Amino acid sequence: MKSHRDAIRKGQESGDYVPGVMNYYSLMSDLITLCSGPFWHFVPMFKGVSRAEAHSRFHHTVTRYLGAGKEDTVLEIGCGYGEMGRQVAKISGASVTGLTMADAEIVGGNERIKDAGLDDRCKIVQGNYHKTDFQDASFSKVFGIYTLKYSSDLDAVFGEVARLLKPNGRFLSYEILVTDTYDKTNPEHQEYVQNISTCTCMPPLWPAQAMRDAALKAGLVPVVEEDIGAVPNARPWYTCFTNGIYQILACPLLLPFFRCAETMRLLPPAFTDWFENVLVHPTVDFVRAGRLGIISGTVVMTWRKP
Numbered sequence: 611m612k613s614h615r616d617a618i619r620k621g622q623e624s625g626d627y628v629p630g631v632m633n634y635y636s637l638m639s640d641l642i643t644l645c646s647g648p649f650w651h652f653v654p655m656f657k658g659v660s661r662a663e664a665h666s667r668f669h670h671t672v673t674r675y676l677g678a679g680k681e682d683t684v685l686e687i688g689c690g691y692g693e694m695g696r697q698v699a700k701i702s703g704a705s706v707t708g709l710t711m712a713d714a715e716i717v718g719g720n721e722r723i724k725d726a727g728l729d730d731r732c733k734i735v736q737g738n739y740h741k742t743d744f745q746d747a748s749f750s751k752v753f754g755i756y757t758l759k760y761s762s763d764l765d766a767v768f769g770e771v772a773r774l775l776k777p778n779g780r781f782l783s784y785e786i787l788v789t790d791t792y793d794k795t796n797p798e799h800q801e802y803v804q805n806i807s808t809c810t811c812m813p814p815l816w817p818a819q820a821m822r823d824a825a826l827k828a829g830l831v832p833v834v835e836e837d838i839g840a841v842p843n844a845r846p847w848y849t850c851f852t853n854g855i856y857q858i859l860a861c862p863l864l865l866p867f868f869r870c871a872e873t874m875r876l877l878p879p880a881f882t883d884w885f886e887n888v889l890v891h892p893t894v895d896f897v898r899a900g901r902l903g904i905i906s907g908t909v910v911m912t913w914r915k916p
């Protein structure tokens with residue numbers, strides 16, 4: 611937890627969260643995959659539809675909104691192990707390059723590409739999406755899923771995406787965003803939103819308007835803005851937590867019990883601190899903030915480069 615806290619403090623002081631994000635994902639990539647599977651984002655859930663099927667539908671939805679086809683060269687920014695990019699490649703036939711920062715993600719992602727037999731048209735490379743080494747107009751489509759929440763400089767990212775897109779190219783972003791319902795004077799709202807950011811080493815979550823403004827400044831033209839989870843039959847995007855894990859983690863006796871076990875040396879020192887900050891907080895705060903409607907996890911936004 612010390613490296614995590616140091617990284618958050620440095621991010622807050624400098625506005626550069628990149629080293630902290632690298633540290634977080636070096637520590638957490640395998641644990642996140644173990645707990646939540648290959649996709650590190652929430653998707654709309656539906657009654658009678660399994661989680662795997664909901665994710666599969668989401669892959670098709672993203673591919674459709676992106677308008678990806680066989681002839682496209684696609685860049686996925688902040689790709690994790692590149693699971694989403696591989697799905698887009700499989701569905702559309704496009705070539706997909708994933709860009710991410712943590713070494714573990716690049717090695718693990720490229721192994722998965724090879725295992726899927728997609729190494730003739732997919733790869734993962736290391737880079738920071740605020741400023742990349744790609745040439746101007748290298749891609750016809752760019753997308754990012756749950757990754758701009760790690761940026762503290764949306765103008766830089768949108769400027770870079772606009773540079774990388776070919777004319778008439780498209781950018782799709784699917785993010786956790788702060789909604790208009792958020793009241794910055796309400797301490798409960800503040801606490802949930804702030805906990806989500808600090809526990810996962812992120813800068814403050816962005817309001818949707820900040821995304822619109824940055825896109826406009828970069829010269830991109832809005833095409834679609836839609837909450838794909840706000841449809842009849844949909845269950846809340848945080849449903850994956852409320853099926854059991856939330857009830858356990860929100861139990862007020864859990865942390866005192868762990869602290870006691872730590873004192874009796876039945877658990878390693880600082881276990882409770884790690885458990886509370888890395889598991890309890892983000893989970894409980896996502897559910898409570900989602901229930902209050904102050905953050906949304908299922909907004910798709912797309913823009914076109916003129």
Ligand SMILES: C[S@@+](CC[C@H](N)C(=O)[O-])C[C@H]1O[C@@H](n2cnc3c(N)ncnc32)[C@H](O)[C@@H]1O
Pocket residue numbers: 628631635648649650651687688689690691693694709710711712715737738739740754755756757760761
């Ligand atoms: C929550 S994960 C999402 C991964 C993947 N898009 C998904 O939804 O399954 C965020 C990802 O963004 C990456 N990331 C964060 N900041 C980045 C930056 N400045 N440049 C490139 N990748 C970044 C992280 O390393 C991580 O892979």
